[in-house]
Amino acid sequence: MNLLTQLRSLFEPAVTALAPDKAKVPDLLGAIKPAANADHGDYQANCAMAMANRAAGQQPQDVAKAIVAALPANDVLEPPTVAEKGFINLRLTSDFLSRSVRVLATDPKLGVVPVAKPRTFVIDLSGPNVAKPLHVGHLRSTIIGDSLVRILRFLGHTVIGDNHLGDWGTQFGILLYGYKNHRDDAAFKADPVRELARLYLHVRNLAKIAEGDDEDGAAGNPVMDACRTETSKLHAGDAENVALWQSFMPACLKMLEPIYARLDVKIDHALGESFYNPMLAGVVTDMLTKGIAYESNGAVVIPNAKGVIPRTADEQQREEPPAIIRKRDGAFTYTTTDLATIKHRAVTWKPDAILYVVGAPQALHFKTLFAQAKRWGYAHIEFQHLQFGSMLGADRRMFATRRGGVLELMALLDDAARLSLQKYEESVAARRASGRKVYEASAAEKAEIAEVVGVGAVKYADLSQNRTTDYVFDLDKMTATVGNTATYMQYAYARCRSIFREGGIDEARFRTNPPAVLLTVPAERALALQLLKFPEAVDNAAADYAPHLLTAYLWDLAKSYSVFFENCPVLNAVTPELRDSRLLLVDLVSRAIKQALDLLGIRVVERM
């Protein structure tokens, strides 16, 4: 049960009775929120200020008092206090917290109730270009998308993860050109993936010599022109190119498996650009027929989001460009593919929403795409471009394959695991030096810890921020072991488990037949409140499609637990009842941390 929901329904009758404008009641109830400052209580109701009719001399404070007076009798809240400016401060009763936590212990979903109206989401995530190793630039889309899949699914929604592979684009023209002109047969036989990656870079470099830093460039670059010709031939069904493409694909797809396995990411479908290729001509025809697409300068285009196709030089200066869906040479574009994809998804899965977890540079593309897709017949679908900033190299420039030296994702994870192991060994050495008890992990356990902590660190670093700004990639910061990091949460989890292990206690009884919960000191109360906020955190993360709201919750929870851990002996509690109560809290904390981390796609270890 979501605490906020409970509080809002408690306030609803009083606020409805006193609100001058009944239509605003939902907004007013929305102004009940967690206290900004713990000194003010657990929650606060900020509705009185907006309700007071100052013109009539009504003071917010008086309205607040009236609301409080009209609240139904309940044992949820201590008597609310009213602040000078009209804030109503709410503090949950200890009894309510105790009871609620005890109930929570029996709930496998930790208080999260399935949504009343499940929706169907398609989440477009990861989207690597096959034929090239994944690099750090794909990290964000993959793990943010995966986390959203997990969160929405946990809430009871139907979620379809779809990996829109780049398996048909210009990079295949580059590969075809490279393969035909520069291949090393022995290398291709030995490791096709590496050889294709080499060819890709090699051709880029050839083009770069002719053209400087511009990746694809305009007509006139002989190498890129040749590549484009290969792409066109492939798209036109040229037998040789199609055969080569087919021979490339298995290796390309196989290359993706280990990285997804290591990231613990499972994507339901991988319908790439090639899958949609046969539908593209039909899309263009249909859009032309329906009067959505037009011919312009020899190409077929759809209007910009405003519905305009700027034609004059002056218009082109002021307006956003249209999107080309069929080029002058007859080739289709990724806009065409995306339109076909929308149609296919709409027909196949009948989604209520399609979420695109794609970088910010594509904002204009999606703006145009969504606007015209709605006109095309998909106005009932919620389209969201969940954009994120680019990862920058140490030179503050965007990572890009063409510059070479791009950190491949596998290598990144190797480095992260290695760094994590190093930091773990240092920590163990320090503990040993100070005479502290040290858990002597076996080599196999150490390897497991390094992997779980290292990969977790990389994921958490990304998921814990919701910035649309770019950020500089810094592995050392990502694998930091202090502060708001995955390691801190994993450590808190291990400390929970350690208590049960040391005490030789089976946690099952705390879930099936929970003992009474005693909240005797502030650390226990704070922990209980934090545990009860888990559903709220999941709801918030889902509502905003923002995993970082979940990491913020985890951080608060783990911090509360660390304080509890310092102040509250569990196994040596003064009475058996208090011991049981605290064991219940510890078990719940471990479950909440594990569950929240799982929703982020991050694993835990029992000891570290």
Add this chain to the structure above:
RNA sequence: GCGCCCGUAGCUCAACUGGAUAGAGCAUCCGCCUUCUAAGCGGAAGCGUGUGGGUUCAAGUCCCACCGGGCGUACCA
């Protein structure tokens, strides 16, 4: 030129449909290991949110202008 995103402590970032004295972590300084894991805990110091206006009972949040940065801007994806 036009459009989008962004600008919050030295650094990295929060701040939930505008709401109380803008919060964390890192780094710095001080303190805490005979008790369940010190990858921990407690404390100190540090910003008034790029600038200038405006709206509002209330602005980091909304509006306008400007400054600074990033990205995009019809035949790459």
